[in-house]
């Protein structure tokens with residue numbers, strides 16, 4: 001039996017926030033939303049961790065930091081975030097938390113490059129779970145409904161189409177599990193979920209071979 005360790009709430013919060021931003025903004029050729037990235041600080045020269053990175057085609061980017069605490073996020077945390085945003089040279093910084101103190105809000109009220117986003121945990125979970133094209137990762141342990149835990153959602157990153165050997169056009173989605181990062185292809189023709197193990201992914205149902213190397217999705 002595999003021992004299952006409960007995922008800490010702050011991490012689940014990060015997943016949900018990633019999913020929400022991804023659902024809202026991610027588009028091929030436009031904003032690219034990725035979870036848990038790194039950027040080297042221009043000032044510090046140190047590798048800084050970014051919870052959610054919003055990358056624009058012109059090379060500019062914004063950083064999202066998630067704070068799931070039992071208490072409201074205060075001025076010290078927000079000031080540390082300001083420093084990080086400045087260090088990595090982000091165009092904008094968004095801090096997402098269930099609530100902020102008045103002082104924290106006042107501290108950045110005049111800054112149009114910093115946004116404090118209030119996102120309640122329950123609402124975040126509800127939105128995450130009603131995500132339209134949701135499929136659950138078959139490799140991760142399933143999570144009981146109403147447990148408050150985030151299910152192993154697959155983030156659909158990429159819609160593409162290809163011509164098969166018989167000149168039939170097939171559409172597919174490519175994505176990855178936000179928990180275990182396994183990549184998948186969703187065969188639009190039959191609705192099958194295919195795990196990406198090599199470059200060629202075969203849907204036996206449709207007799208189509210997808211080229212998974214076309215889209216390299218995650219920065220592993």
Ligand SMILES: [Zn+2]
Pocket residue numbers: 137138139140152177178179180181182
């Ligand atoms: Zn998974």
Ligand SMILES: [Zn+2]
Pocket residue numbers: 187188189190191192203204205206207
């Ligand atoms: Zn298929």
